[in-house]
Amino acid sequence: xxxxxxISGIRGTIGNIPGENLTPLDVVKFTxxxxxFMLPHSKLKKIVIGRxxxxxxxxxxxxxxxxxxxMGFNVVDLGITTTPTVExxxxxxxxxxxxxxTASHNPKEWNAxxxxxxxxxxxxxxxxxxxxxxxxxEEFVFAPVDQLGKYTSDSSYLQKHIEAILHYPLVDxxxxxxxNFNIVVDGINSSGALYVPELLKALxxxxxxxxxxxxxxxxxxxxxxxxxxxxxxxxxxxSRKAHLGIAVDPDVDRLCFVNEDGKLxxxxxxxxxxxxxxxxxxxxxxxxxxxSTKSLKELTLSKGGTYYPSxxxxxxxxxxxxxxxxxxxxxxxxxxxxPDFHYGRDALIGIGLFLTHLARTGxxxxxxRAQYPDYYISKNKAELNPATDVKVLLxxxxxKYKNNPVNTEDGLKIEFGDDWVHVRASNTEPILRIYSESxxxxxxxxxxxxxxxxxxxxxxx
Numbered sequence: 001x002x003x004x005x006x007i008s009g010i011r012g013t014i015g016n017i018p019g020e021n022l023t024p025l026d027v028v029k030f031t032x033x034x035x036x037f038m039l040p041h042s043k044l045k046k047i048v049i050g051r052x053x054x055x056x057x058x059x060x061x062x063x064x065x066x067x068x069x070x071m072g073f074n075v076v077d078l079g080i081t082t083t084p085t086v087e088x089x090x091x092x093x094x095x096x097x098x099x100x101x102t103a104s105h106n107p108k109e110w111n112a113x114x115x116x117x118x119x120x121x122x123x124x125x126x127x128x129x130x131x132x133x134x135x136x137x138e139e140f141v142f143a144p145v146d147q148l149g150k151y152t153s154d155s156s157y158l159q160k161h162i163e164a165i166l167h168y169p170l171v172d173x174x175x176x177x178x179x180n181f182n183i184v185v186d187g188i189n190s191s192g193a194l195y196v197p198e199l200l201k202a203l204x205x206x207x208x209x210x211x212x213x214x215x216x217x218x219x220x221x222x223x224x225x226x227x228x229x230x231x232x233x234x235x236x237x238x239s240r241k242a243h244l245g246i247a248v249d250p251d252v253d254r255l256c257f258v259n260e261d262g263k264l265x266x267x268x269x270x271x272x273x274x275x276x277x278x279x280x281x282x283x284x285x286x287x288x289x290x291x292s293t294k295s296l297k298e299l300t301l302s303k304g305g306t307y308y309p310s311x312x313x314x315x316x317x318x319x320x321x322x323x324x325x326x327x328x329x330x331x332x333x334x335x336x337x338x339p340d341f342h343y344g345r346d347a348l349i350g351i352g353l354f355l356t357h358l359a360r361t362g363x364x365x366x367x368x369r370a371q372y373p374d375y376y377i378s379k380n381k382a383e384l385n386p387a388t389d390v391k392v393l394l395x396x397x398x399x400k401y402k403n404n405p406v407n408t409e410d411g412l413k414i415e416f417g418d419d420w421v422h423v424r425a426s427n428t429e430p431i432l433r434i435y436s437e438s439x440x441x442x443x444x445x446x447x448x449x450x451x452x453x454x455x456x457x458x459x460x461x
Contacts (some may be wrong), residue, residue, distance in 0.1 A: 005132055006087035010121075011103055011112035013055045018088045022111055022160040029408070032117055032142075033135035034099065035071035037127065042073075042096045045149065048116075050078035050086040050157075050250040051101035053190035054217035056111045056184070060101050064113065065151060068099075072143035078157050080215060082191045082252035083114065084346035085161045090230065092118035092160065093342075096124075096413045098339070099155040103223035106429070108217055120317040121343050122371035158195060161201045161348060170281055171352040175359040177204025182242040185210045185259075186233040188223050190250035199348050203355065210460055211236055211439070216419045217250075225249055225256045225334060226379070227234070227264045244358075244365045248347045253314075254334040259365035268293040269372055274336050274350055275328045277357035277374075279303040286325030287320045289421045290413055291435045292332030295373050312424060378444040380434040381426070382455050390425045390432070393399035397423065397451070405434045414451075421447050423455075 003012040003022060010030045012022030012065070019026065038047070047068050051057040065075045076093055077084060083100045090098040096118050102109035115123045115131070123184055123258065134140065144150070165171055187193025193213040200208050211232060212220040222229045226245040237245040237258045244265075253445070257265035265273075272295045275286055278301065286300040290309040297307035305327075310320035321339055322331040329337045336346035338353070358368055384390070394412045395445030405415040411424025421436040434451050438444040 006128070009100075009112045009114035011106070011110065013109045014060075014111055016288075022060075024059075024063055026116055027060055027113070028067045030131070030135050031067040031099070032071060032140040033131045035068055035073055035343055036115070036134050036140040037131045038069070038073075038096050044074070044094060044096060045097040046076060046093060047089065047141065048075045048076045048078065048086055048089045048093055048095045048098040049101065050081035050083075050098075052082070052217075053193070053215040054103065054111060054219075055108055055348055056252060057101055057217060060113075063388055064099055068153060069149040070090075070142045071140070072147050075077045075152065077151065077153050079153065079155060080191055080194065081157060082161075082195055083341070084253055084344050085117060085119035085157050085195070087344040087346075088161055088164065089154075090116055092157075093452055100251065103144055105220065105249045105254065107429065108219050119343070122234050124315055124319075131306065152167065161195075162434070164341070164456065165199065165349050165352045166202055168338075168349065168352065169294060170278065170356065171203075171349075172356040172360065174202050175357045176352075178303050179359045181205050181206070181244070181355070181359075182207040182240065183209075183234060184236045184240060184242045185243040186212045186225075186230065186245065186247040188210065188217075188221075189216050189219050189250065189252055190215055190223070190224075190252075191215070191249070192248040192252045195252055195348060196246060196248060199351060203352065205355075207242075209236065209240060210244070210353060219250070220287055223250050225254055225267065230256075230258065233259050234264070238262040246351065249357070252347045253345035253384050255336060255354075256334045256349045257365065259369060261366055263366065263429065264367050265365060266297050266373075267370065268332040268377055269295065270334045270350065270354070271328075271330040271332065272299060272372055273298060273357060273368065274297050274330075274353045277303060277353055277360075278328040280340075280406050281419065282327045285324045287317055287324065287326045287329035289317055289331050290407065290410060291424070291433070292330075293377060293437060295375060295422075298373065314345055317446075318412075338393060373439075375437055375439055376441040376444045377435055377437045378441070380436075380450045380452060381429075381431040382434060382450045382452055384430045384432060386430070388459060391460050393455065397454060416447060419443060421445060421451050441445060 098116035335351035
């Protein structure tokens with residue numbers, strides 16, 4: 001498995017051959033390249049790091065920390081934490097940047113270095129390319145012995161993050177506590193098993209049951225919070241007569257819910273529901289990536305705002321949100337970005353806002369879900385042969401559908417009347433992602449299958 005280098009970070013499987021996997025040598029090299037890039041811009045020579053609960057996390061974290069120290073940076077290590085918590089800590093610590101050690105939704109054999117700037121936001125493509133160039137040329141100089149950095153462990157940010165949520169003006173703790181919610185949480189053997197229950201307790205939820213709560217990184221199921229992976233959570237919600245279930249990914253930047261009847265609320269509708277609440281309190285614009293449901297656009301227009309699509313990737317969504325001064329944004333994979341909280345996907349602030357919305361409506365989860373459209377998104381993928389030229393493939397696909405409305409800003413998006421399909425190379429895996437949406441499940445799946453057949457035909461020509 002080749003290392004994957006993108007705006008989402010340096011990602012790969014642990015062990016095996018350096019340069020082809022994420023080995024200790026690769027961790028050191030890319031950490032040193034990041035530190036080298038940061039040095040000219042550094043003010044305090046301070047970097048915040050943190051990791052999710054995966055099995056390789058402790059090893060990778062120590063390599064990363066000691067490399068930064070050897071480059072002259074002081075390290076503030078949050079330990080097992082969440083991606084949004086590290087983002088918040090970077091600005092709170094007035095650090096020069098941050099590194100989050102997580103492969104997000106990837107299986108246990110994966111890990112990654114996700115790189116932040118001094119605003120606690122993901123570095124942009126230009127900075128990312130500069131770091132890759134430094135790593136390739138190995139243009140780094142380590143600090144002399146009397147200029148080595150120092151290491152500090154800081155476990156206070158769980159509480160600091162929760163306190164920030166409690167003080168956010170649109171999170172209504174009293175309304176949430178007053179509903180006496182019974183909630184089941186799938187901690188997926190990672191950071192969410194710690195952070196989500198602590199947040200719920202702080203919000204006044206007394207009846208909490210956590211499944212997959214041991215933080216071992218040996219994930220009980222595929223860690224991507226998709227319907228086919230959340231059957232255990234759905235069963236627990238029903239058997240415990242809970243009001244809802246909450247699922248996050250290993251680094252707690254994606255969020256989805258299970259209704260009281262065991263059905264999925266729909267990860268696409270996490271953002272829609274939170275945006276509904278936000279737009280009822282603050283008029284304004286919204287942003288989501290172009291692989292997300294059109295429901296957000298329809299909702300935004302109905303509330304008097306303007307919707308803007310962005311390329312896929314958190315850094316692209318954030319860039320567009322800043323350009324259009326959006327009041328809420330995110331991605332259809334359950335990623336919520338609240339700009340006046342911080343510019344990063346954050347499942348924890350998402351939970352606070354969603355539960356406030358649910359509590360104030362007085363509805364059950366299924367009743368709340370029923371007030372939003374019932375569009376269906378079919379999410380598929382096609383494995384990529386290492387020799388495949390994705391640009392050529394997409395160019396041929398664009399030519400085939402040139403009579404349809406198309407958008408080539410990020411891969412290829414094709415419209416079929418009110419339906420659409422979006423094809424793009426993944427930032428995190430060697431695959432093509434094929435997402436399609438329609439009012440009917442069969443239609444969405446047929447559109448996706450047609451495109452998959454087209455891709456196969458083009459690839460074998």
